[in-house]
Amino acid sequence: MTAPERSLRADARRNRESVLDAAGELFARRGDAVQMDEIAERAGLGVGTLYRHFADKQALLAAIIGRRFEAMTALARAADEAEDPWTAFETLLYGYLESAQADAAFRFALLGPEEPSWNDIVAEKTDFSSITERIVQRAVDAGRLREDFRADDFVLITRGAMANMTGAGGWRRHVTLLLEGIRGPER
Amino acid sequence: MTAPERSLRADARRNRESVLDAAGELFARRGDAVQMDEIAERAGLGVGTLYRHFADKQALLAAIIGRRFEAMTALARAADEAEDPWTAFETLLYGYLESAQADAAFRFALLGPEEPSWNDIVAEKTDFSSITERIVQRAVDAGRLREDFRADDFVLITRGAMANMTGAGGWRRHVTLLLEGIRGPER
């Protein structure tokens, strides 16, 4: 994901961070629609500098999304700490969705029609998938999720909720409706 | 919706239809991404002719989406014929979603982040909303939908399912998960 090799001049490293921060904030707020000049301005740099650090817009976006996925992985790991399986699941689900709500670029990347890869890239770069699988399995084993619930279903409901994030906070309602169909035999 | 006024010359009317057909098919397949030249070529016309009939791309898109919404309204009306409330609801839901699956432009229009209006425009131009409300209410009254289910929730689950239409047929699974949380006290 545009790896920052070793020994970068101090100013260069600083600028790189500025770009990442500016892009992160703008992408989060307005998704892919922000333009390079805008990011440069907000970072207090010239456009050329952006291109010194990232090959093109796509690469910059990828870096940002990658960053978010790392945060998601940390979040999943934390959720997995909970001893109660249902708590773990709920923590993961709501944590994921609240993060998604705050990041339009992330949502668009996952909801867009041209996403052949993101979920796959994630699988290679992080162990988000495997942690999610474990959490789901724990909840299933405890009878808190229907028996046939799979990690793929997590993606499904996640996408569904994200699709309801424009406008009011309808996604919580969506999740509520889902939860009551998701719960297993116990309780 | 770019109303076809009275007395249009025969060739003009014919061409208008060609444009609508071509645009409908292309938009359905690839969404907003198709370009005007492409539509013109497929319709066997010059771009100029497109612009004679539709002010801009947006207007053309609006005409297409409007068309689909009329079809949706017919579908809802038909569903409402069923005497069993649950059958009516299911017919509407699956009919809606199957249509949506066949029309990418429609999906993008509803899922896109810049949709302040579509659902509102629909309310003004068709009575899709009111029919849906009636069908939902019938199902609620019969105890087939949870008591607090509202027409807004229909939009919610519909959006959720549409968000799962890229890739495999995951949307059916999504609906299944939802249904089992949607069903009311009876049965």
Added chain:
DNA sequence: CTCTATCATGAACATGAACTCCGGTTCCGA
């Protein structure tokens, strides 16, 4: 302090897609 490899800058360029324009064509009523 010096020197140079590294970095920054932003006007200029490249690209692509929506839209316009007007000479040529066709329809249709009388």
Added chain:
DNA sequence: TCGGAACCGGAGTTCATGTTCATGATAGAG
């Protein structure tokens, strides 16, 4: 059959954005 209003075509214009590159600045080792 004829006149002219309505219509068509598609090359060219416009505009918006991503990307480059020649020039100037600077960090930081020696």
